[in-house]
Amino acid sequence: MPETSSVPSDPVPRAAERGAGRWLPLLPGLLLAVAAAAAAYAAHLLLPAVPAMSFAVVLGVLVANLPGLRAAAGGTARPGLAFSARTLLRTGIVLLGLKLSLGALAQLGVGGLLLIAGVVAAAFAGTYLLARAFRLGGDQPLLLAAGFSICGVSAIGAVAAARGSRGQDVAVPVALVTLCGSLAIAVLPAIMVAADLPAELFGVWVGSSVHDVGQVVATAQTAGTVALAAAVVVKLARVLLLAPIVAGVAWHRRSTAQDAGRPPLVPLFIAGFAAMVLLGSSGWLPPDVLDAAAMLQDWLLAMALFGLGTGIRVRELARGSVASLAVALLAWLLIAALGLGAARLIVG
Template sequence: MRERMPGLAVAASAAVVAWLVHLALPGLPLLTAAVALGIVVGQVPAVQRQLDGRLAPGLRTASRSLLRAGIVLLGLKLSLVDIANLGWVTIVTTVAVVVLTFVGTIGLGRALGLPGHQPLLVASGFAICGASAIGAMGSTVRARAEDQAVPVALVTLCGTLAIAVLPALWHPLGLSNVEFGHWVGAGVHDVGQVVATAQLGGPAALAVAVVVKLTRVLLLAPMVAVTAAVERRRHVAADGPRPPIVPLFIAGFLALVLVASFVPLPAPVLEAADLVQTALLAMALFALGASIRFADLAATGWRALVVGLTSWALVATLAYGAVLLG
């Protein structure tokens, strides 16, 4: 534990800085600020030596264990009752947006020759819930830090751009406030980015956006479980160590979804859990961002950028179609 403390302390300090940035710039989601701060810090040569040296054990713990704990607590934000109230058409179209974006992005990533697990991780980030999904899927398939770096950078870039681009298209596309919220919830990657974008449409738009977005977040569990099953079969064929059928943190996430749906929890408990969850994810996403080295991404950068921008356009287009159907 002693060797992990310096890295964990830096991650915690970075989370506080990200919170202060968010307070100064409310339109910038806290978790996006945390990832961006990590990316910036990771490019400074003098700091890189510390990140890759004595801070590395703590940052690895933050990007893995703390990320999983944060995802488990995220389950308390989801209510199956709220999701059911969306109606079956909205639920089905939201699932379709996630699955089609996921499959399409993986196919494009493989066609363009992205290395390692990058196609899967880019697909997870853009289809489900941003950098959190990348970390969850990366943990499940035991992806290298280098494989996670590109998807995290891409989903942060495109999610931040969405905060400006989607509102600019809102009225030209002829969407009402509620339809705009639906579009944002179905098409923007991170929960914080969804809130920052949808709040421009007022309380009704924000409420719809959050519930639609959390429906996508709920799909993280089956997507990770299916991926884990595929990985398990592949490792069996290769006679290697097998990952669990359902990762423990995903089981915990589902358990807290059920608690949030059927157990009336006091508001102070939910507020405390939300604070802890945000802090854990901010530390984890800073650590993921700090692992990114732009100099090391040059070889595959243009291909990854094409995949990321195409996936962003795909999810936004499919989400717009879902709004029209709804």
């Protein structure tokens, strides 16, 4: 009778197979998201005033709503797109912390930082109340408030992740914060010339009132390097406030949830964001590493927002668009007025 082998099967290949089995279903969606991010950055090069993140959302909406492409978003690509919209979004927010430097923020002093915090708080509350007054539905009031008061699309994505918002509620705030930020690039320099504003005051105004970081740079550089340097420092102070705002949203969600389904008090990705702020401010990381992390962060957010866009239906998006536009324009005027007042107090 032939002998049978008693050697146990090797567990390593089986573990590798299980690991590959988890990732293989994600590949079609991830590859689609990478291609969409590349297309979004190509479009951004052609129209620099519009952030690549906004193009990524638009591409996602097109894929989800055009008959010839709809099947791709809802079929084999769905797991990877969902992974992008959730996990890659959180990873991108964590890496955003590396762009902040506590040393640079110290230039504003305690008084300046408190003024910027006051602008953010007033703009957040004002935008939220406007959206509620115009009866915007879902999480749109909260997301508009975050986007207009803090840092545009990145803030909308972070708050949506902490809140568990529907992709449908994300699309309108992203579109409106992009529209108003793009308007600022044209309008604010014209006001500077007409009012004969000093370069530093103009830079602080831009940093405290324009939404997306790229739009801040595009607007402030029209007045030279002094304005640009002031704008970037003030904008970093606003971005730093992303952590407490998102933590507050998460706390509110936890306090109103059932015991069995409570989210964590502070989302893990916000704790990671805070840790990256400290790491980036330590000076331990060389500039090449910080540059690479910044590029990766931009790509991850573009992929994530494309994934969110594929969950949006245009028919639902069109409802209430006039009210949303009115809220956005009023919020834009509000934060511009608050930012100018803060700039005059900071510069003197």
